[in-house]
Amino acid sequence: MEPAEPEPNRRSVLSLLTFGLVAIFNLIIGVPIVCYAIDPRHRKGAKSNFKLVEGVKLNEIGENTPVQGVIRDVRVDGWTLYPNDVIGRVWVVQKGTQPDLSSADKVTAFNAKEQSLKEAYLLVFTTICPHLGCSVNLDSAGGGFACPCHSATFTLAGAQAVPATNPAKRGMDTLEWEIDSADPNRINVKYQNFSTSIAEKKTI
Template identity: 30%
Template sequence: MTSSPSSSEASPTAADGHAPLAPRRSVLVHFVTAVLSFVIVTIPATLGGLFFLDPILRKRKDAEAGGKPGEVSRKDEKGFIRLNLTRDAVPADGTPVAVTVLDDIIDAWNRFKNVPAGSIWLRKVGDGPILAFNSICPHLGCSVDFRPAEQDFFCPCHTSAFALDGKKTNEIPPRDMDSLEVSMRTNGADDPAGQEIWVRYQKFRGATAEKIAV
């Protein structure tokens, strides 16, 4: 009669006498699968949550950009931006001054604070008002320069020319230089005799006789 195998004979072992490797590999596979499943589910859910929360976060950032109560914001609700230049810094002899306009720019998910948004020309004669012109040529969108020798504004790309009051002096540009609204203020409040120069910076469509904001 053949004797039944013992329990030790019924359980296979590795060649080196250690416990079987198959169960350990199974546990590792299950663990890796669980981790990957968690990552696959979590990442889309997180991105989706950020997408829906973005408008709320952006509104909060916009509110913070307005400054604390009592502070003067760089940009008001009407779109006027305070320039880093005072009335006294503009020559009284009518010589134009180029100024870079800084503004907050929102690009998709990002908000860039106080970055160059464009450039303008400022001009003042005596104690007269501050005049502001967009430096973009109304012809094809090139940049308008000031020529001291000719005492005029000139676009070197297509030879558009303008008088210092912004009026075109040849037929190349379809209209005069684009003037901008200016507000003189003191501590952010309207004051015709104030030193703060606030400009409502805008860009306009080129190659048209009509001044159309874009």
């Protein structure tokens, strides 16, 4: 007579349970990290703290016609990790003629220029109002920008439209930007937040 198959004992069941829980936990943590790593927005090329501006193609915008773009990145809220969340928005304003960016060398040379020289071609503003942080819209009446919260208005160059009565103590905040090395019709910005309600542009 053959001996009976031994039943799994309590310890092996607990081991299996623990192994299963660890595997599930690793999946929950690992999948967003892998998604982040393989996301093309985090490819080599842009400086690590520069983010792709989505929704703006330089060959599709016109001079003095602001276009809004979106910045996405990983966002952590408590224990929840959002691998591809909208972390900010920008206004892009073309001020001058698009430079010749027909080769990688020309893109590299353009990106090496001082920010002030790049801004003769393109200005990039955060949409966050420097007064108290509302989102600045286009001003359909004035042709520049207007904040819906306390009526601050700004020119297309981001300056206070009426400094004497403007609730904002400074103009709109520009962001550093560069041409994307993989697609010269796209830009990356150094997305930053700034203190509101003060005259000085100060990074938070």
